[in-house]
Every structure is written in C-alpha cells, then in structure tokens.
Amino acid sequence: MALLTIVAPFLNERDSAAGFAAFTQELGEEVKTRHGLDLEVILVDDGSSDDSIVRYRESLSGNWRIVELSRNFGKEVALFAGIEESRGDYVLMVDADMQHPYAVCLELIDKLMADPELDVVYSIRDDRKDDSLKKAIAGRFFYWVVNLRQRVNIPENAGDFRIMRRSVADALLKVRDKRRFNKGLYAWTGFRQAGIYYTPDARTAGSTKWSRLALIALSLEGITSFSALPLRIMSGFGALIGVAGLLYGLKILFEVMFHGIDVPGYPSLMVAILVLGGFNLALLGMLGEYVWVAVSEVKDRPLYLVRKIHAPDGKA
Secondary structure, three states: OOEEEEEEEEOOOHHHHHHHHHHHHHHHHHHHHHHOOEEEEEEEEOOOOOOHHHHHHHHOOOOEEEEEEOOOOOHHHHHHHHHHHOOOOEEEEOOOOOOOOHHHHHHHHHHHHHOOOOOEEEEEEOOHHHOOHHHHHHHHHHHHHHHOOOOOOOOOOEEEEEEEEHHHHHHHHHOOOOOOOHHHHHHHHOOOEEEEEEOOOOOOOOOOOOOHHHHHHHHHHHHHHHOOHHHHHHHHHHHHHHHHHHHHHHHHHHHHHHHOOOOOOHHHHHHHHHHHHHHHHHHHHHHHHHHHHHHHHHHOOOOOOEEEEEOHHHOO
C-alpha cells in the first residue's frame, strides 16, 4: 500500500500538540478511505525550549517519528530534515500550528492523486489583500526582483504548504544549499506543478515565530540566492555616477577656460565625497551578503545535527 508522509516542523508548540494529533489521525483515516494510503507523521523539533516533544509523544498515535534537532536551525532546514527522514511515496508539508485547514489538505491530496501527470500541488495564500499597503508593496517588489529575467518563476504568496511525489522529494534532497530559500528551490527543481488558493485558519494556540526582522532576513536570503539584479543595479548606478562626474568635470573645465568663473570647491567636494562614499559602502555591504552566501557553502558544514529520534515505544 502506498504511503503518505506528513512533514511538520515545530518550535515551542506544546499547546498545539493535542489538536495536531487529532488532525493527523482524522486525515489518516480519510486518505485511507479515499485513496488507500497509509499515513506516516514526521515531526521536526527545531530547538524547542518547552516540553513540546513530551506533549507530542503523549498525543500522537500510529506511525510517527519526531526528529529532535540539536538546536534551532530554522524552518527551512527543519523541513529538509523532515523530508530526509520521510519514507512516503507522497510528502505533504504542513505547519504544526494548525493554520493549514483540514479541507485544503484533502484538496491538495485529491488534486495530486487525480492527475498522474502532476508532480507537485502547492497552496497560495488568498488573504494577502488584507495586508497593509506597505507590506503589499514590499512583497510585490521582492517577487519582482527575484523573478526578473530568471529561468524559473517563484509563484507569489506560495509557501511550504504543499504535497509532492517521492521523485520531487528526492530531487530536493539532492540540493544541499546551506543558505536555503525553499520557495526558490521548489521552483528551481521544476517538475509539473499546480497551485490552489486558500485562506489559513487562525492559530489555535501560541504565537507566530516570524518577526518582521526574520521576514526581512528571509527575503534577503531569497534575493542573494536567486538573483544578481541588485549587483547589476548598483553597477549601473555606479557607471551613471562616473559619467555624471566626468560631465561635471568637463563643465567646470570649460567654465574656467572660457568664462574665467571661479568655482567654489568645498560644497561640491563634500557632495561628491558623501555620494560616492555612501554608494561605495552600500555596494560593499551588498557584496558582503553575496560573499557570505559563498563562504557558507564553501565551509561545507552539515545542514543540521540530530540530537535524537523519538518513535512509538522508543523505537526509531
């Protein structure tokens, strides 16, 4: 019988354990009835500081394992660890905070099982219209940057909530990037993909682990991993400044030669220093981000370390 694996990373989600266990049990019964699939649940503890693991161990039933990472490695890496631990013919990735609706999970599974030519079905958040204008503009700008003149297109507002066949999961496992941006990697792998729209449920407990700074850092990770456009913009801007400086120098030279105009030097000198100095510092900072990505890859450290794998009756 074919096997469906649910992969769910968590961080300090003790209050969601009972609800998640009930969710997986109900889903397991439904997919067995609809599609003849057995269910495997893989949870990844991404460095929780509470007793989340104990709560999940007490609540879960059936075929499950909890991969306890040695520390917090981030959601992108935790998902990779879950996929690597999975054994299913199909892999469904959800959040442990219960924001991914049960009905949408079934819709993802049904859509993939109904079309043998499909390899991935991903979800697209349909509630972004409620975001603030500033956040909406920032989101549009981000996707414009990472998708401009690229061979792959990252769908806007598509996240980790998706189902994939084993062949796609195995392809993702071959990509051992240390600085991971999963949205880009899903698109980069290719395969035949389709999306469905959904509205996430409210959290049943706890609070989001994604602060504004964390989202900015993830966006920067995506840009440095999948686009050289910022460097090209800065290069073009630098060339324009150089040409403007040359033209301004010629203007001063002709004014002195033909009109004898005494050009005050201090204000223009300070403006040039500040503009060029600020531009150089910005360029160095941007180059540093790209260099840091390269350095992280060259170090070739493991993506994550496992402290322990928990399973029913203590068997891994």
